[in-house]
Amino acid sequence: MLQTGLCELFKIDHPIIQAGMGPFGSGAELAAAVSNAGAIGTLGGAARPIEELRDQLGRLRDLTDRPFVVNFTQPWLQQNPEHFATALEAHAPIISLALGDPGDLVKRAHDAGALFVQQVHTVDQAHLVVERGVDVIIAQGTEAGGFTGMVAMPVLVPQVVDAVGPIPVVAAGGIADGRGLAAALMLGAQGANIGTRFLASDEASIGDSWKHGIVEATSTDAVKAEVWDEIFPKPGAGAFDVVPRALRTAFIDEWQGRRAEAAREAERLQEDIWSGIQQGRMEDFVPFTGQSAGLVHEILPAGEIVRRLVRGAEDALRGTAASTA
Numbered sequence: 001m002l003q004t005g006l007c008e009l010f011k012i013d014h015p016i017i018q019a020g021m022g023p024f025g026s027g028a029e030l031a032a033a034v035s036n037a038g039a040i041g042t043l044g045g046a047a048r049p050i051e052e053l054r055d056q057l058g059r060l061r062d063l064t065d066r067p068f069v070v071n072f073t074q075p076w077l078q079q080n081p082e083h084f085a086t087a088l089e090a091h092a093p094i095i096s097l098a099l100g101d102p103g104d105l106v107k108r109a110h111d112a113g114a115l116f117v118q119q120v121h122t123v124d125q126a127h128l129v130v131e132r133g134v135d136v137i138i139a140q141g142t143e144a145g146g147f148t149g150m151v152a153m154p155v156l157v158p159q160v161v162d163a164v165g166p167i168p169v170v171a172a173g174g175i176a177d178g179r180g181l182a183a184a185l186m187l188g189a190q191g192a193n194i195g196t197r198f199l200a201s202d203e204a205s206i207g208d209s210w211k212h213g214i215v216e217a218t219s220t221d222a223v224k225a226e227v228w229d230e231i232f233p234k235p236g237a238g239a240f241d242v243v244p245r246a247l248r249t250a251f252i253d254e255w256q257g258r259r260a261e262a263a264r265e266a267e268r269l270q271e272d273i274w275s276g277i278q279q280g281r282m283e284d285f286v287p288f289t290g291q292s293a294g295l296v297h298e299i300l301p302a303g304e305i306v307r308r309l310v311r312g313a314e315d316a317l318r319g320t321a322a323s324t325a
């Protein structure tokens with residue numbers, strides 16, 4: 001059985017985290033399906049109204065009695081601090097944060113009995129969050145879907161492992177099958193944080209056209225949408241420097257080439273995107289997706305994705321052991 005220290009810490013069978021993806025797919029159904037399959041699911045808490053977060057937390061408790069993670073982004077919590085308190089009041093066993101300095105959130109989570117996981121994109125950010133006292137670090141490569149930095153996963157992970165040991169490090173970005181999971185473990189990670197592969201699952205709460213878009217995409221279709229910076233105001237203090245990676249759309253193609261105009265039209269474009277999110281039409285705008293879309297060939301039940309990841313990693317590691325014996 002594929003077990004690491006992360007499994008012991010989180011009380012799970014398989015070293016796989018289904019990534020937090022805000023309201024895009026990472027709802028209670030997906031998180032519960034992943035946790036029930038012996039890995040750990042994440043409820044995305046960013047960009048959701050507070051009532052929806054409460055409903056989703058209740059639904060998740062109804063669907064699983066296994067451990068789960070509740071995820072936020074630092075810029076979202078700066079604007080919506082009550083979301084964090086809501087997750088702690090619901091006794092979330094694990095909180096994860098991305099996109100900025102966690103500050104005193106780590107202590108608040110620990111005081112409430114929760115573990116704290118932080119996603120980073122550079123070694124310097126890893127040093128910073130170690131000082132804050134985090135329990136687990138996710139080192140996310142630029143291949144990933146959603147907001148990412150500049151460094152590729154296989155380059156970043158071993159550097160972060162060297163910098164923060166013995167704190168467990170989890171790899172994110174570009175991992176969609178057992179070979180990727182095995183490679184992450186060989187780089188020194190204790191597990192994988194996987195988003196894009198789980199978006200193309202039966203349980204992910206995104207539209208079918210986005211799921212089919214992932215299945216049909218090649219890796220070069222998952223582009224960095226730098227124009228996001230012109231449309232949305234820069235987050236405040238403590239935010240990490242990131243750019244979203246998403247499947248190309250007519251919207252991205254149109255505005256990437258007209259960034260000055262996008263800045264002038266920012267208010268209108270923000271409204272378009274927000275209403276797209278609320279209506280479940282993010283795939284028309286900036287459908288966050290990683291380069292690993294090129295490795296995803298079918299929509300599957302989330303539990304089956306977990307089983308294939310584990311079996312594939314075991315096979316890959318056995319093959320490596322055999323060929324180096």
Ligand SMILES: Cc1cc2nc3c(=O)[nH]c(=O)nc-3n(C[C@H](O)[C@H](O)[C@H](O)COP(=O)(O)O)c2cc1C
Pocket residue numbers: 019020021022024044046071072073097098119140143144145146147172173174175193194195196197199287288289290291292
């Ligand atoms: C649709 C989508 C939304 C995301 N939103 C968040 C988020 O709200 N919080 C977060 O920590 N990470 C978010 N991420 C990044 C993931 O946590 C993770 O790092 C990434 O999906 C891993 O790379 P992969 O997509 O290649 O598996 C998002 C990723 C995607 C694809």
